[in-house]
């Protein structure tokens with residue numbers, strides 16, 4: 001069995017894959033002391049390992065599909081930390097998006113009652129079958145083939161996933177708009193993660209922050225380095241936790257988002273000035289007319305655009321609208337929305 005000695009930087013925790021038998025793939029995890037080197041067993045040429053699915057896809061020679069955001073988590077310490085932070089109970093049903101070759105899935109299966117995993121790539125589904133079908137964990141795993149965004153999610157308690165970054169936003173809102181679950185612990189591109197959790201007044205605070213925090217409590221759990229993945233992504237990553245609000249806030253999300261979009265397109269401007277621009281007035285007047293029509297108001301009785309402008313001005317003269325979008329908190333936005341809707345002004 002060929003072995004190699006590699007020097008490891010002082011104080012680092014080595015997390016190299018140790019490929020064992022056909023379906024059991026393990027990692028060696030050792031604290032390396034200053035000046036020490038670590039032995040890394042390389043069984044890639046071992047006959048027994050031939051044909052085995054690699055924990056990071058290397059053994060099977062799989063070419064990763066960048067379009068599917070395939071960056072396999074290869075660092076067992078990160079995987080353990082994600083599972084630990086998820087505080088999974090033995091009675092929990094876990095939803096995993098994009099199990100890939102199953103490194104995180106395996107730990108989730110050990111902790112949970114059941115794992116329901118959506119995987120878009122049939123090659124990954126084949127890897128998962130190979131990895132788990134002869135294992136006692138198999139009975140706890142349900143793999144759903146396809147794009148997770150095309151399905152209604154089944155009941156689950158927790159969602160834990162190293163998310164394909166291209167679907168980050170769509171996934172967050174798909175989850176939070178149907179908040180029957182307890183929490184989600186999700187790996188995202190660092191920038192996206194920080195925007196979800198950003199507070200009013202901070203640089204990263206934006207429409208995504210406002211909307212995520214309307215529907216959940218959001219906390220940044222840990223930063224993950226590029227080297228924890230194979231292949232390493234170009235961007236940094238972070239794990240965050242979302243605890244959906246129970247019960248959900250009593251707002252029409254689409255109306256809320258329409259207002260937030262208008263404000264945060266120009267978050268450094270005073271909110272009142274946004275509602276004085278021609279384009280915003282024209283857009284809101286069009287919405288106003290269609291609502292009035294739907295409510296059965298005769299066309300001749302619908303307010304003219306000039307009357308509508310006065311109505312709009314009467315709302316935005318409230319001192320709340322002297323603030324800039326970047327500093328508005330949830331309560332401010334909620335009050336603004338109430339003021340608008342009480343006057344029949346809508347955003348969708």
Ligand SMILES: C[S@@+](CC[C@H](N)C(=O)[O-])C[C@H]1O[C@@H](n2cnc3c(N)ncnc32)[C@H](O)[C@@H]1O
Nearest residue numbers: 068071072073098099100119120147148162164
């Ligand atoms: C970042 S990798 C994570 C793999 C694995 N969970 C891990 O941590 O090693 C993302 C995985 O999601 C899958 N995927 C990408 N888009 C998807 C979608 N829309 N629905 C379901 N799975 C998807 C990819 O094929 C890939 O296996």
